[in-house]
Amino acid sequence: MQRFLIERQIEGAANLTPAQLAEIAKTSNAAVASLGVPYTWVNSYVAGDKIYCVHETEDVETIREHARRGGFPADLVTVVSNEFGPHTAEAA
Structure with missing residues (x-):
């Protein structure tokens, strides 16, 4: 499987309540389950x-x-072509 970064423009996203985010998560989980193919939602960030x-x-x-x-x-x-973080410095 490939990893993808998805940008979603949602007016007022930063003001969504925990209950609203939970409803979005339920909807997303149901959509994932309905696809019938390997699919993993890793995480989301609101900004x-x-x-x-x-x-x-x-x-x-x-x-x-x-x-x-x-x-x-x-x-x-966008397809994520690579990942790195602070631990990557140890590999150099």
């Missing part, structure tokens, strides 16, 4: 008027189908 999500699946089309079934925007979908 301003955007939600950034990390998902794993085989292709962009599956990401877009998840968004369609969930009623979410998927304004930008």
Whole structure:
């Protein structure tokens, strides 16, 4: 599976309540379950008027189908080509 970064423009996203985020999560989980293919929602981050999500699946089309079934925007979908963090410095 590939890892994807998804940018979703959602006006007022930073003001969503925990209950609203829980409803979004339920909707997303149901959309994932309905796809019938390997798909993992890793995590999401709320920043301003955007939600950034990390998902794993085989292709962009599956990401877009998840968004369609969930009623979410998927304004930008990008394949993650690599990951690194503070621990990466130890490999040098």
